[in-house]
Amino acid sequence: MKTSSKTKLAQSVALLGTLALLATGCSNAGNAPKADAASTDNPVTLTVTTFGAMGLDGLYEKYEKENPGVTIEATNIDTGGNALVDWKTKQASGAGLPDIQAVEEGWLGQVMAVSDSFSDLRDYGIEDLKSQWVDWKVEQATDKDGRIIGYGTDIGPEGICYNSKLLEKAGMPSERGEFAEFIGGQDSTWEDYFAAGKKYEEKTGKAWFDQSGFVWNAMVNQLTEGYYKKDGSLNIDGNAELSNRWKMLADATEAGLSSGQTQWDWGKGQAFLDGSFATMPCPGWMLGNVKGQVEGAGGDATSGWDFAGVFPGGPANWGGTFLTVPTTSKNPAEAAKLATWLTSAQPQAAAFEAAGTFPSNLEAQSSEQVTGSNELTKFFNDAPIGQLLAERAEGVKAQFKGADDSVIQEQVFGPATIALDGGKDGQAAWDEAMSTMKNLDIK
Amino acid sequence: MSIMTNNASDATGAAVPPGEPTPDAVHRAGDPVQEKKMRRRHRWGQIDFKYSPYLYVSPFFILFALVGLFPLIYTFVVSINDWDLLGGAGEWVGLDNYVAEISSPLFWNSLFNTFSIFLLSAIPQLLVATFIAAILDQNIRAKTFWRMSVLIPYVVTPVAVTLIFSSAFDEKYGLINNLLQTINIDPVAWKSEVIPSHLAIATMVNWRWTGYNALILLAAMQAVPRELHESAAIDGAGSLRRFFAITLPSIRPTMIFVVITATIGGLQIFTEPKLFNPSSSVPGGPEREYQTTVLYLWDLAFNRGDFGRASAVAWMLFLIIILIGLINFFLSGSIASSAEGGSRKNRRQQRIAHKHAVQMAQSKIASNGMPGSNGTAGEKGGESHE
Secondary structure (H helix, E strand, C coil), X not given: CHHHHHHHHHHHXXXXXXXHHHHHHHHHHHCCCCCCCCCCCCCEEEEEEEECCCCCCCHHHHHHHHCCCEEEEEEEECCHXXXXXXXXXXXXXXXXXXXXXXXXXXXXXXXXXXXXXXXXXXXXXXXXXXXXXCHHXXXXXXXXXXXXXXXXXXXXXXXXXXXXXXXXXCCXXXXXXXXXXXXXXXXXXXHHHHHHHHHHHHHHXXXXXXXXXXXXXXXXXXXXXXXXXXXXXXXXXXXXXXHXXXXXXXXXXXXXXXXXXXXXXXXXXXXXXXXXXXXXXXXCCHHHHHHHHHHHCCCCHHHCEEEECCCCCCCCEEEEEEEECECCCCCHHHXXXXXXXXXXHHHHHHHHHHHCCCECEHHHHCCHHHHCCCHHHHHCCCCCHHHHHHHHHCCCCCCCCCCCHHHHHHHHHHHHHHHHHCCCCHHHHHHHHHHHHXXXXXX | CHHHHHHXXXXXXXXXXXXXXCHHHHHHHHCHHHHHHHHHHHHHHHHHHHHHHHHHHHHHHHHHHHHHHHHHHHHHHHHCXXXXXXXXXXXXXXXXXXXXXXXXXXXHHHHHHHHHHHHHHHHHHHHHHHHHHHHXXXXXXXXXXXXXXXXHHHHCCHHXXXXXXXXXXXXXXXXXXXXXXXXXXXXXXXXXXXXXXXXXXXXXXXXXXXXXXXXXXXXXXXXXXHHHHHHHHHCCCCHHHHHHHHHHHHCHHHHHHHHHHHHHHHHCCCHHHHHHCCCCCCCCCCCCCCCCHHHHHHHHHHHCCEHHHHHHHXXXXXXXXXXXXXXXXXXXXXXXXXXXCCCHHHHHHHHHHHHHHHHHHHHHXXXXXXXXXXXXXXXXXXXXXX
């Protein structure tokens, strides 16, 4: 009798404990816990995970100085793909997530499936800030319940990087405006772009673009609906627009327009210097990568790279990032404060200066730092990068990203574009992509 | 603490010669409370004697249960569920995940790659390691220097090894293709063709493990009695003959150990193929040319988010390794006995003879009624039953 009452007592204590935990858990998710603001007496350490070249690294120190008591521990992961695996691992185990997690547009399908594990930023005043971003950026960060989970950092309006010296040597238009007209001007189509490439290839015997993967991504990203329809269903098999574009790309690679470089490697940057290819699709954030690759291989501004404000097939956006605050953060209010600051006009303009990540923040877009001259413009032959990108951002439509969007891009069409570059027939490569999709059980 | 002191006082009590009871003992015998206490103490001592050994060996079993057994069982639980990486546990699906994987060409492709890379690395590696060990076993100058330099590749972390080799095997800008081109050989697609990529990865594995295995084999060779070599040499056997007739048979058990560890390592290969082309959008090459099974299950779990099927693959790989381990075990059993110079049949006959002898001795002892010998005979009998 005695023991049973004891166990009963233990049971009820345990039950109460669990309930208490549940209650606190719920209150954490529902409304923001009011933690004391950070100060020298109440030091707070915030962890931030970013990837690629986001241009935020120089900003943390400034924030730390302006906000005594805040220490920022930043981790930058080399590529978005690796960062995605990192985030997924930590999300699945429920431990190790930073206070601020950078999330790429391509992950949104997966992120939105678990959107309740991100803080609703409306609790931290994002409603009042909404008008500071391009409208579709906020829409992308809104889940089906209307919670806003991300502060917009950069967007990826695309232009064309080209090597003016190579074009000059080939006796072709190398001046920015002339080059833009050469590949079709403001109404440029993919046919125009590839036709210009064929001329270049005939004269020089060299490739026109670095590899088919990025071209294909651009071709898909600029469509109103990409791999998925807006309702979330797959949109690949029987999609005439998609297969037409694939045929166009296959013709181009067959004509030798692709240099068949390894994505994100480019022979450790060598390919940017040895004339392997003359052009490349460049979203805003790619400019920092190009500069880094050239410099990593020992080159500098004299390598001849330039940036033209045109893009085949109409305005296109590739990628872009959000700063989110996972609910596991112990200091969500402080994290949201830091993320709000990082995505405000001034720091976003500074980030652009550092890495060419074109801001989704409208005020930053028109700031002098973005429109004026900086290290990046100097590298790209004094191209007015900020102005060109702002023009390229006009008319961009946000594309719905489905659950397996990144798997389709990386594992289905990634190998297929490499196969094209390797000389495979367009139809065969497409068929193989479809069978890969079947093998991967993408439905 | 109290138990310790009590035991100590008992011991001193026992040391007092019989017939002179200590005042303590007299007191104890008369007092029922004390008696109860003593009985409890005695019981505690028994418990201590019976169970504390289990306590002492428990850390291993607790750790094993936590980091060995639990993950194994939990993986199985995951594998029979439709488990999404981010979404968590879904429906119970029985063996559907296993069926799906067995019918998936990607799974079989990964198995083929694993075994191909394993064979391409293990066989040349063991041949070269034996050769190096045989050379180091000779009387050469600066022995320690050579032995140390053989081990250096093993000290370098696999990640660094892979990065260096990955750049050397680069298709467009790599050192190896550049060299090939200078002697007018077409560049090889090291990272996008099946056999070249397997060769490249096997090269990394060999570079790293050959020296390590050579040192282990060398240790075994050093243990071979020199007299055997000397007498064979006197009989006119050349060094090659001595190597095959004396050295190799003597190091068989070590060789088996090396083969087993190489097998386990080879079937679990991950780092080398993962980092061979880190920029590849598909882990293990664009067409999964060198996607090994562990890499495949990692891809399933973390890129495609299908935890259930990844766990099923993990379990099947586990079973395959156990199977190969068993084959190795039986193989090594037969080799080991032949190395001892007696076949299985011979040993069984010996054992039967031994048992017979023991039984004879037992019956003799029983009829003689010799005291104190029962224990030893019983022990022997027990042994013979084994």
